[in-house]
Amino acid sequence: MRKLITVIAIGFSLWLAPVAAQTLDTPQGDVVLTISGDIADTNDGNVARFDMEMLEAMEQVSFETTTLWTEGTSAFTGVPLAALLDRLGVTEGTIRASAINDYSIEIPVESVTETAPIVAYQLDGAAMPRRQKGPLWIVYPYDSDAAFRTEVIYSRSIWQLDRLEVVQ
Amino acid sequence: MPELKDAQLGYKRQSRWVIALVGFGLSVIFILALSLSREVMSDLERQSSASSDNVQWTLTQVEVEHLAFLTALEHRMYDPGGTLPFASDLGEVRQQFDIFYSRIDTLQSSRLFAELREDPAFAQPLSSIMSFLDRTVPLIDGPDERLDAELWVIWEDAAALRDEVRALAIGGLSYFAQTADARRNDTARTLRDLAALSAVLLLTLTLVSLYLLRANQIAQRRGNELVQTNHRMNTILSTSLDAVIVSDASGRVLEFNPAAEATFGYSLEEARGRTIGELIVPPHMREAHDKGMKRMQEGGERRVVGHGRVQLEGMRANGEIFPVELALQSARDGDNEIMIGFLRDISKRVASEKELTSARDRALAGEKAKTDFLTVMSHEIRTPLNGLLGNLSLLKNARPSQEQLRFIHNMDVSGQVLLNHVDTVLDIARFEAGKLNAKTETLDLGTFMQEIVDGQSGNAASRGNVIEWLWAGPAHPWVKTDTQRLRQILLNLVGNAIKFTENGRISLELERAESTADPQKSIYEFRVIDTGIGIAPENLDRVFEDFHTNDASIGRSTGGAGLGLGIASRFTRALGGEIGVESTPGEGSVFWIRLQLRHAEAGTTGLEASPVSHVRGLDLLVVEDNPINLEVIRNMLMLDGHTVTEAMDGKSGVEAAGSRRFDAILMDMSMPVMDGATATRLIRAGGGPSADAPILAVSANVLPDAVAGFRAAGVTAFLGKPISLKALRDALAAITEADTKDGMISVDEGDAHLAQLREDLGLNAFPELVSQLVAEGDALMSKLARPSRTRRALDDLAAECHKFAGSVAMFGALEMRDALVEYERAAKTKDEGALPTLAQRAKGAWSRARKRLTNTP
Incomplete structure (x- = not known):
């Protein structure tokens, strides 16, 4: 019995080891994004909270594109949704994204690629204020592929994002 | 076959054309359909995804977020410290403001609403709302105390926007409803066009399918016909009695039918692919064959192809060479030329032709031998007979006794009979050659019959027979006929009767039977009646055939050639008469001939024109x-x-x-x-x-x-x-x-004329004229002897004859004149065959005339 407990303990320690190594920092500034649901890492109870600094520390992707909602070509910078999911050990399921006005849409995990969409936090090199769809906006590189110019993708382009929930 | 091929070609050409046309049409329709489809696709894209996002949601959200802002304001105003959700802090107010601001900003800046912004019904409330936001922002962004103080003002200001917010939402909604309608209509039209085009495409495809179905049926039927034709051709080829060989232009065998296999001894498998030259052309003809093939390939003259049947030699597999008849034709098989040869083994025909030729040659040689024999016999028998009969006729003049005269007469008759035999055989030859001409003489039938009986009495007596003749009915002895032939007929019949009668009687009966349409002629019937052995009825028809003897032993014993009755029959027919026989075996036979004879005056016998007097002292x-x-x-x-x-x-x-x-x-x-x-x-x-x-x-x-x-x-x-x-x-x-007669006349008349002329001219002038005439005459005679035969020379000669004829006529030489006139006529008409004879006559006449002229005292 002890032996079994030891084995399980070792297995647990082996499983937990990398997680422990990547344990999320605790946000120092204002929390801009709260991720809940079926995630492998948390920093506040069973949710993971991110301030802007944490997001900016993560992998960064930039692209230029036009959008339906802005004038002219805009340069977006942000963390790929895929990197965010990876960081939290999410490999399947659906992401339910919600905005501050409680607008909410679902993004299947398998539709997320390495670079699209990104959770943008900069527009044309500046942080996005809440009055201009900030501070976080899920955007796709619409101009790069017709596949990003569909109603579904447009509906997923949620601005004033503040919550992600991973559901099965 | 070529017709079929043409038809196929025509069909192919036609279908190619149709396929091209249909292909073109289909391409056009396809391109149209494609472009329409693209339009539909882009319509769909536009509708499904492209520009829309959820604009309606966005518009309605304006109202919701406006209310949410108002609510946040009210909660702050009435229950600032209360518990949520009915309480609100300033953060909540600020957030709702930002949300509302962001919404309006979207409407203000998004290109989704660019068109809508053109509409004053939308632009005007939007602008009112924007100005509210712009004047409120300093308060929202200001310090909390000031915001709290101004909350009521902000609420009133925001609440007053309620109608604008509503107008904005409704105006946007109706606009987008209209655009959506227009877009739907647009799409519907495009879809209708596409449907119509698809229908056209479908119809075209159906038509093309039908056409292809029909074309396929036709092709199948053609194919069947071709198969049948092929089958028929194969049947024809395989049952053909002639060898049929098909080769390509270089002479390689493509087809070799069963008759060819049988004729040449190669199977189709052996023959196929080999050249005609090595296969069936005999070695000694191969060079010529190769040359011919080469010439043909180079497009040169074709000596055999298409020239009908030619006879050549062929060679069998075992090397045997045999004659063949060949007809060669060329045809087109697609782009290649092929040769079709029909060959027939004619060795049997050639052999029988050779046999026929040699049979003919033998027959001709036989005929020639016969002619040669007759010529020799004619000469070799006649020559000694000449001596015999000549001496007999001399002997008659040597004052023989009465008895000797009778012997001489009998010998003479027998000699004449022998001579007749020779003449008869020759007559047959001449008769066969169509050269026998009946000679008409006046004849006393009584004397004639008596001579026959006299001539044959010795012969008849030698077999114990009595021979006699008599008139049946009144005697009409004077007729005109070919005595020689009539005598021969009767002699043959009598000889035949004597031959088959022993110790019996031969009676010759003669009867003028009936008159004919011509009162100058009558039918005479001659009957030779014997009491001999007779002829069996079955042989009656054959007795007149050549070389026919009823009884070989009798034929031999009596020494007949079997020609007698055949000759009698031929001569009777030559004289225009009939011959026949009636007989009772054991009792005797009656041979009869019926001739139509012309009556004659009594008393003149012999050749009609021949003079009875004879010349003396020549x-x-x-x-x-x-x-x-x-x-x-x-x-x-x-x-x-x-x-x-x-x-x-x-x-x-x-x-x-x-x-x-x-x-x-x-x-x-x-x-x-x-x-x-x-x-x-x-x-x-x-x-x-x-x-x-x-x-x-x-x-x-x-x-x-x-x-x-x-x-x-x-x-x-x-x-x-x-x-x-x-x-x-x-x-x-x-x-x-002729000479004498003419001479006599001309002497009589001519001399009188000459005497008159001499008297007229006087003794001096006459000899001079005569000598001139003689010189001219001599010159002319030498020209006549060797006349130049050109037309011009003959015309000149004719003119000269004419002139000289006039001259001699003056001197009374009428014979000479006549001869020259004749010659002139012949020379003018180019009757060259007559010229030598006429020249001869003129020469004779001239020599007499000359003699008279020069002898004139």
């Missing part, structure tokens, strides 16, 4: 190599008081004729050293004193061709051996008579 040259015959002729001539000069061969004869003038020359034609024909030509051409003397050809060769040859050599008349005194006299009279 100066004659006899050229004859046979001493006996020479003596016979000499004696006969001397009996009539002629002077005879002899020559033993042609050469001596020519010399003698050149030495002086003879009244006539008797020329044997068959002689050593120089024959009669050559001698005659030399005498005629020599221009000697006797050059124009009458020449009488004497020959045992009486065949028409021979006689014609003698005449061509220049003889005046012909006398066949053996010579009888009578025939000799007649012939001499005939050849000299």
